[in-house]
Amino acid sequence: MNSDKRICIVSGYYGNGKTEFALNYAISMASKDIKIAIADLDFVNPYFRSREKEELLAKHGVRLISSNIKESGSDLPAISGEVSAVINDLSTRVVLDVGGDASGARVLGSHKNHLTQGQYDMFYVINANRPENSTAEGVINNIKEIEESARAKFTGLVNNTHLLQYTTVEDVVKGQRICTNVSEITKLPIKYIVASKIITEQLPKDLEGEILPINISIREAWM
Amino acid sequence: MAKILMKGNEAIAEAAIRAGCDCFFGYPITPQNEVPEYMAKHMPKSGGVFVQAESEVAAINMVYGAAGAGFRVMTSTSSPGMALKQEGISYLVGAELPSVIVNISRGGPGLGSIQPSQSDYFQVTRGGGNGDYRIVVFAPSSIQEAVDLTIKAFDLADYYRNPVILLGDGMIGQMMEPVEFNLSKKTNLPKKEWATTGTNGKRKPNIINSLALASEDLERHNYKLKKKYDEMEEKEVMHETYKMDDAEIVLVAYGTTSRITKNAIDSLRESGIKAGLIRPITLWPFPNKAFNEIPKTTKSILVVEMSMGQMIDDVKIANEGRLPIHFHGRPGGMIPSPEEIAEKAKEIVGGAK
Structure with a gap:
């Protein structure tokens, strides 16, 4: 994790679990006393956005940069000016939580001047239990579409294959297989494997990528 | 079949395609946008028709047209859009046209908010449209149930020649859950001999209409509709x-x-x-x-x-x-x-x- 670039862009097909990964990644960094902010650039999804988790993030010392229109009833494409500021602030790490698929990734184009190739990580989050990402071909199509509209290149893959509370070790292993196929074709390394702690403890030891045990925070307990 | 993870809106759209939906007409509104988005992408692949109408009013009238021609049709919207469709819904009932109408509802009144709400209960159960009419309204509480009820809605619509409404609050549309698609045995549905499919010069033209010039005829028509509502009340009640x-x-x-x-x-x-x-x-x-x-x-x-x-x-x-x-x-x-x-x-x- 320490070798990751200062700027971490999280993208992928919508519903693949980008926000959950982004929140857990930022909190995990902050727990190592690393200064980090998370910028919610999602203007595609109306619900389940990282801006809803301000309290949780503050508790862990993660700064949240939300839309400049704060109300929950808004799905306006309004991105705070603070985002450019934090991208250029060399004293802090930042996670850019980008909204779903190619239309959501368009927002990155507007920050193109601040994003220099080699200066950032851009992770594609994969959940192989999502129908669009259940094959390497599907994932690669999405990767191409997003790269085109984001005008930025991915640098790594995140295996976030799950079925919510019904996730099994087999789900994660199946996702890893698809990530490996994608990796062989695209040459993108598998950077992280994400799952709840119980699942990560049972995973085979020789999988490519750092294991990031996560807590589910974006779904309410009653769901 | 292994379960896959889907957002409510996507799952409803996929369920409609599996149920044999031929045509989808809709207009974007949060929080149901993934329905038309999914349909735009997938309907052409299944040989179906997707049209983004110029408004909700246009969409519901396209439903009228396509349902009248005997196709399986769906439209989807959220609360303020549902308000706009009311006239068309009353016409669908009057002309006895099977159709599935999805309302992923949000806060109101007026334009309201994009967050989930259940304040369209009166609208769907009492009807915002004119005339004596009733519509079966399904209210799923999980994504799997939304899938199963969407499939069922198409059959009920055809069986009764009446619209069926699927009402989910915004959370049902936006939430993700594992789902599978089980197409139950095909219900034995009568052929749509009333549809405007062309006479080939072999029969009298079928007419799709909700206007009656003689009050006696309209009274008879209402009694006929009432019989269907009675049957729905007898057979279609579901609860847990x-x-x-x-x-x-x-x-x-x-x-x-x-x-x-x-x-x-x-x-x-x-x-x-x-x-x-x-x-x-x-x-x-x-x-x-x-x-x-x-x-x-x-x-x-x-x-x-x-x-x-x-x-x-x-x-x-x-x-x-x-x-x-x-x-x-x-x-x-x-x-x-x-x-x-x-x-x-x-x-x-x-x-x-």
């Missing part, structure tokens, strides 16, 4: 009960709210209060019978809605004045927590002792 056997307080909730309420019931039972749930799955016809079967142990009813109180009217009708009815609601796109529902129930039970 949860921990009702020894309940001292019965909660009534549907859709997302029923899930939250189940959590409240579990925590109430842990603290020694015997709570149970009646969950209407069809909002019309309403499960009146479930209220006749409330156990003798029950002293009060608590209705929970994401509204200022709409389903409570049907609960009052079903209750027939037997038990005191209380209400807890959150309007405007706010979601009640299990804790606040449990608190309200405790207040009521404590007060009754």
Whole structure:
């Protein structure tokens, strides 16, 4: 994790679990006393956005940069000016939580001047239990579409294959297989494997990528 | 088939395609946008038609046209868009056109908010359109149920030659859950001999119309429609009960709210209060019978809605004045927590002792 670039862009097909990964990644960094902010650039999804988790993030010392229109009833494409500021602030790490698929990734184009190739990580989050990402071909199509509209290149893959509370070790292993196929074709390394702690403890030891045990925070307990 | 993870809106769209939906007409509005988005992408692949209409009014009239020509048709919208469709819905009923109408509802009145709400209960069960009409309304509380009911909606629509409404609050549209698509055995549905499919010069033209020039004819037509509503009331009622056997307080909730309420019931039972749930799955016809079967142990009813109180009217009708009815609601796109529902129930039970 320490070798990751200062700027971490999280993208992928919508519903693949980008926000959950982004929140857990930022909190995990902050727990190592690393200064980090998370910028919610999602203007595609109306619900389940990282801006809803301000309290949780503050508790862990993660700064949240939300839309400049704060109300929950808004799905306006309004991105705070603070985002450019934090991208250029060399004293802090930042996670850019980008909204779903190619239309959501368009927002990155507007920050193109601040994003220099080699200066950032851009992770594609994969959940192989999502129908669009259940094959390497599907994932690669999405990767191409997003790269085109984001005008930025991915640098790594995140295996976030799950079925919510019904996730099994087999789900994660199946996702890893698809990530490996994608990796062989695209040459993108598998950077992280994400799952709840119980699942990560049972995973085979020789999988490519750092294991990031996560807590589910974006779904309410009653769901 | 292995389960896949889908957002409610996507799952409803996929279920419609699997159910043989030929045409989809819609207009974007949050929080149901993934339905037309999915349809735009996938309908052409299945040989179907997707049209983004210029408005909700246009969309519902396209539904009228395509349903009249005998196709399986769906439209989808959210609350303010549903308001715009009302005239078309009344026409669909009048002309006896099968169709599936999805409302992923949000806070109101007016343009309101994009957050989940259940304040369209009156709109869907009482009808915002004119005339004597009834429509079966399904209110799923999980994504799997949304899938199953969408598939069922197409069959019911064809069987009764009437629209069917699928009402999910915004959370049902946006939430993700594992789903699988089980197409139950094909119902034996009659051929659509009434449809405007071209006469080939072999029969009289079929006419799709909701206008009657003679009042006597219209009266007869209304009696005919009423027979269908009676059959729906007899056959189509669906509900679920949860921990009702020894309940001292019965909660009534549907859709997302029923899930939250189940959590409240579990925590109430842990603290020694015997709570149970009646969950209407069809909002019309309403499960009146479930209220006749409330156990003798029950002293009060608590209705929970994401509204200022709409389903409570049907609960009052079903209750027939037997038990005191209380209400807890959150309007405007706010979601009640299990804790606040449990608190309200405790207040009521404590007060009754």
